[in-house]
Amino acid sequence: MIEHCLRLKRGADIKKSIENYCKDQKIDTAIVLCAVGCVLKYHIRLAKAIDSIENEEQMEIIALIGTISKGKAHLHIGLSDDKGKMIGGHLKEGTLVDTTLELVLGELEGYKSERLFDEETGYDEIVFVKRDF
Numbered sequence: 001m002i003e004h005c006l007r008l009k010r011g012a013d014i015k016k017s018i019e020n021y022c023k024d025q026k027i028d029t030a031i032v033l034c035a036v037g038c039v040l041k042y043h044i045r046l047a048k049a050i051d052s053i054e055n056e057e058q059m060e061i062i063a064l065i066g067t068i069s070k071g072k073a074h075l076h077i078g079l080s081d082d083k084g085k086m087i088g089g090h091l092k093e094g095t096l097v098d099t100t101l102e103l104v105l106g107e108l109e110g111y112k113s114e115r116l117f118d119e120e121t122g123y124d125e126i127v128f129v130k131r132d133f
Contacts, residue, residue: 001106001107001108001109002106002107002109003033003104003105003106003107004021004025004027004030004104004105004106004107005102005103005104006021006103006105007100007101007102007103008037008097008100008101008103009097009100010040010096010097010098010099010100011040011096011097012096012097012101013093013094013095013096014039014064014075014077014091014095014096014097014101015073015075015091015092015093015095016093018032018068018073018075018103018105019068019071019072019073021105022068022071022073022105023071025107027068027071027105027107028069028070028107028108028112028113029067029068029069029070029107029108029111029112029113029128030067030068030105030106030107030108031065031066031067031068031105031106031108032064032065032066032067032068032075032103032104032105032106033104033105033106034102034103034104035061035063035064035101035102035103035104036061036101036102037060037061037097037098037099037100037101037102037103038058038059038060038061038097038098038099038100038101039058039059039061039079039095039096039097039098040056040057040058040096040097040098041054041055041056041057041094041095041096042054042055042057042059042077042079042087042094042095042096043091043092043093043094043095044077044079044087044088044089044090044091044092044095045089045090045092046089046090047089049090052089052092053087053089054094057081058081058082058098059079059080059081059087060079060080060081061077061078061079061101062078062079062080062086062088063076063077063078063088064076064077064078064091064103066091067113067126068105069113069114069115069126070113070114070115072115073091074090074126075090075091076088076089076090076091077089077091077095109131110130110131111128111129111130111131112128112129112131113126113127113128113129114126114127114129115127
């Protein structure tokens with residue numbers, strides 16, 4: 001695994017920044033290893049993929065996890081407000097960094113991946129293939 005450490009600054013769109021970084025660095029397959037920071041605005045899709053929420057509110061990032069395949073990210077985020085109330089879901093474009101976001105990505109050297117349409121789920125789902133060295 002190759003680690004990529006970066007810091008996103010105020011106003012950066014988290015999803016777009018991760019996707020652009022992976023494209024620029026020609027990273028085929030990666031995972032989010034660590035994320036510490038906060039947001040000033042969030043846009044998340046809730047469970048069942050029906051409703052989404054957009055709100056301008058300062059929130060702490062409690063968790064950010066996901067996979068990146070050929071520059072496309074599938075990310076989930078957990079956020080906490082100033083009273084400890086949490087919200088989370090599928091991270092969408094439009095979630096913006098407040099003060100900072102310290103981010104560590106792990107590039108998976110032993111795998112390549114792609115997203116293929118899955119008739120059962122109705123979505124493009126990731127398929128991991130072990131590399132032959």
